[in-house]
Amino acid sequence: MGDRRIHYDQTKLLAMEVFADETVADRIAAADLSVDAEHPAGWSRDYWRHFDPLGWVPGRRDARESLAEYFLDLAVKTSDRRYLGHGLHCLQDKAMHGFIPWEGRPWVWTKPSWRDDPRTNPHGAQRAEAAAKDYLGRFCRLPPSLLAI
Numbered sequence: 131m132g133d134r135r136i137h138y139d140q141t142k143l144l145a146m147e148v149f150a151d152e153t154v155a156d157r158i159a160a161a162d163l164s165v166d167a168e169h170p171a172g173w174s175r176d177y178w179r180h181f182d183p184l185g186w187v188p189g190r191r192d193a194r195e196s197l198a199e200y201f202l203d204l205a206v207k208t209s210d211r212r213y214l215g216h217g218l219h220c221l222q223d224k225a226m227h228g229f230i231p232w233e234g235r236p237w238v239w240t241k242p243s244w245r246d247d248p249r250t251n252p253h254g255a256q257r258a259e260a261a262a263k264d265y266l267g268r269f270c271r272l273p274p275s276l277l278a279i
Contacts, residue, residue, distance in 0.1 A: 133246040136222050136258050138163040140248075141215065144259070148266045154211055161215025162222070179216075180223045194220040202269060214269060218262050225257035 142159035149155055169176035178193040185192035201217030204210070227245050248255035 133226075133248065134163060135248050136226060136246070136255060137166070137219060140255075140259060141218055141222075141262060144262050144266060145214075148270055149211075158211050158215040158218070161212035162219045163215075165216055165219040179220050181227060182224070185224070192224060194224040198265065202265065205269060206272060214266065218265060221261040221265055222258040225261050226251060226254040228254070 138159045141162045142155045145155035145158045146152065149158075165179060169179055171177045171180040179197055180194075182193040184190060185194070198217035198220045201213040201220070205213035205217070245251055245254065248258075
């Protein structure tokens with residue numbers, strides 16, 4: 131399960147900076163946090179929301195980035211900002227988890243818990259924050275004519 135400090139607290143703080151609306155910020159953060167429970171990695175297609183063992187291959191786009199773009203597009207088309215939380219989760223997991231297999235073990239359930247903890251993975255947490263700021267900023271820089279109201 132992902133860390134609340136990244137998938138809720140950090141997200142809500144950044145969304146408050148961008149949207150200046152606590153209800154919107156809470157909705158985005160709650161959606162971000164819900165991804166681990168509603169879409170567990172396991173042996174399903176939801177695995178790609180959290181991990182991409184091939185993301186390091188030159189010339190190949192990381193699946194988490196592609197999914198984040200998909201959710202950004204949904205947020206624009208539907209004006210449902212919860213999709214921003216789903217996209218943020220993908221980017222935060224990319225920043226925190228990196229690429230597997232780590233330590234030569236490709237199975238998800240052996241992921242060391244320190245990967246999700248910003249205290250033991252501060253570089254991942256910094257990358258997650260930078261990715262979240264960029265993602266939310268891109269949404270807000272879109273022309274109003276593209277955003278469903």
